[in-house]
Amino acid sequence: MHDTWTGCGLVDPGQHASPGTPAGAEARAAAALNLHRVRDQGQSLTRVLQQPQAARAPADQPLIQEMTYGALRLLPRLEALAGRLLNRPVKKSDRDLEALILIGLYQLIAMKIPAHAAVSATVDASRLLGKPDKAPLVNALLRRFLRERETLLAEIEHEPGARWLFPDWLLTRLRRDWPEDWERIVDASNARPPMALRVNRLRASLSDYADQLAAAGIAARPVPGCEMGLILDRPHATRDLPGFERGLVSVQDSGAQLAAHWLDATPGQRVLDACAAPGGKTAAILERADNALDLIAIDSDASRLDTVRATLDRLGLTASVIQADAAAPQGTWTERPFDRILLDVPCSATGVIRRHPDIKWLRRDRDIPELAATQAAMLDAIWPLLAPGGRLLYATCSLLAEENHEQIAAFLSRQPEARERDLPTASGQTCPRGRQWLPTPDGSDGFYYAIIERVSA
Numbered sequence: 322m323h324d325t326w327t328g329c330g331l332v333d334p335g336q337h338a339s340p341g342t343p344a345g346a347e348a349r350a351a352a353a354l355n356l357h358r359v360r361d362q363g364q365s366l367t368r369v370l371q372q373p374q375a376a377r378a379p380a381d382q383p384l385i386q387e388m389t390y391g392a393l394r395l396l397p398r399l400e401a402l403a404g405r406l407l408n409r410p411v412k413k414s415d416r417d418l419e420a421l422i423l424i425g426l427y428q429l430i431a432m433k434i435p436a437h438a439a440v441s442a443t444v445d446a447s448r449l450l451g452k453p454d455k456a457p458l459v460n461a462l463l464r465r466f467l468r469e470r471e472t473l474l475a476e477i478e479h480e481p482g483a484r485w486l487f488p489d490w491l492l493t494r495l496r497r498d499w500p501e502d503w504e505r506i507v508d509a510s511n512a513r514p515p516m517a518l519r520v521n522r523l524r525a526s527l528s529d530y531a532d533q534l535a536a537a538g539i540a541a542r543p544v545p546g547c548e549m550g551l552i553l554d555r556p557h558a559t560r561d562l563p564g565f566e567r568g569l570v571s572v573q574d575s576g577a578q579l580a581a582h583w584l585d586a587t588p589g590q591r592v593l594d595a596c597a598a599p600g601g602k603t604a605a606i607l608e609r610a611d612n613a614l615d616l617i618a619i620d621s622d623a624s625r626l627d628t629v630r631a632t633l634d635r636l637g638l639t640a641s642v643i644q645a646d647a648a649a650p651q652g653t654w655t656e657r658p659f660d661r662i663l664l665d666v667p668c669s670a671t672g673v674i675r676r677h678p679d680i681k682w683l684r685r686d687r688d689i690p691e692l693a694a695t696q697a698a699m700l701d702a703i704w705p706l707l708a709p710g711g712r713l714l715y716a717t718c719s720l721l722a723e724e725n726h727e728q729i730a731a732f733l734s735r736q737p738e739a740r741e742r743d744l745p746t747a748s749g750q751t752c753p754r755g756r757q758w759l760p761t762p763d764g765s766d767g768f769y770y771a772i773i774e775r776v777s778a
């Protein structure tokens with residue numbers, strides 16, 4: 322059930338707005354409530370931003386998103402500063418106000434907004450949260466930060482949380498799994514991601530579409546090793562992309578685009594996409610094979626399957642889209658074996674933290690073994706559906722060994738008909754099994770792929 326601004330004890334910022342409300346106060350209040358919902362109520366940022374209230378002022382959206390995403394990226398740094406500025410912990414009922422203070426601090430340390438404008442709009446936002454009595458406190462705290470800025474920033478510099486902006490458990494795992502690379506991973510995960518596109522080869526060539534982008538004033542460059550990929554110099558709304566609604570192009574990270582390449586489905590083959598929603602890889606697989614596959618796209622989440630259908634419609638692609646459980650496959654679609662199976666399992670999503678910074682604060686260490694057990698169950702349940710000589714591509718957007726090469730090593734050891742096929746070494750990192758792409762500033766998100774073929778025992 323979707324919550325509402327008022328139904329969960331939160332106040333609709335618009336409810337307290339008056340004609341005299343200064344510009345930008347509503348955006349600060351909305352960002353504070355977004356942050357509060359993630360930080361204190363454990364809601365995912367995707368869900369928070371889908372709520373109709375989050376989109377109440379379309380013109381404010383870029384600013385609201387910048388403050389919400391930015392504050393989640395820098396959260397421990399902002400919390401360390403707020404902790405020094407507040408004399409005592411805030412009451413539970415004032416956690417929304419604390420979120421607003423964090424949003425205020427984010428503007429002052431990371432945004433190019435004149436300090437006086439940031440402070441005044443944030444102070445006014447406390448009224449929109451229904452807490453006008455707290456406006457002097459917010460004002461005093463933010464002004465004190467401006468006066469003591471250098472000292473306060475120097476004080477928190479050496480706190481590990483404020484330096485790395487990662488939870489301890491995840492830093493520990495990354496240090497263990499990537500002793501040479503963990504610092505680069507963390508820095509890339511805390512940066513803003515690039516925006517990558519996949520051109521629909523059934524409707525345009527890469528160079529034609531690059532020309533259309535140039536004509537629209539959008540700078541883009543091809544992605545090495547990614548047949549239909551373009552990276553934009555800066556993000557744009559999809560409504561600004563030429564022919565987006567006509568299915569010329571999709572937004573998809575360059576690492577995600579590799580799945581279609583490694584799966585290598587060719588026209589006429591029977592293909593299973595076993596965790597398909599929202600459908601980015603399904604569409605890439607179909608485009609690469611001229612939309613001439615017998616492709617079954619399953620997912621356990623019915624509402625996410627609606628997105629798969631809408632994506633296929635927009636791109637002019639054809640598949641059977643079925644709600645089903647990959648850990649217990651049943652139904653007529655299981656009766657004939659598949660030449661190709663993509664198993665893009667639910668995972669920690671630690672490779673895409675730069676796109677979903679809430680993952681750092683919502684995920685727990687204890688989730689990882691649970692996810693790994695689910696992934697193993699899916700591998701075991703889906704494997705019998707693969708035809709002899711067929712290929713299964715296991716994929717995650719995780720950086721963690723337990724979900725990736727350790728998972729595949731364990732699968733290979735319990736399945737005598739499974740053989741790993743090497744992935745080319747031109748990109749990605751070598752692992753004991755499969756290959757890992759790490760998040761890089763101008764390149765892909767973090768992805769893991771392993772190709773497994775079925776031989777006769």
Ligand SMILES: C[S@@+](CC[C@H](N)C(=O)[O-])C[C@H]1O[C@@H](n2cnc3c(N)ncnc32)[C@H](O)[C@@H]1O
Nearest residue numbers: 596597598599600601602620621622646647665
């Ligand atoms: C990593 S996402 C897939 C992303 C998708 N392949 C794409 O590229 O757009 C994992 C998906 O697995 C689905 N899922 C989770 N448990 C499942 C299950 N038991 N059976 C089928 N799908 C499941 C989730 O609903 C989610 O859509």
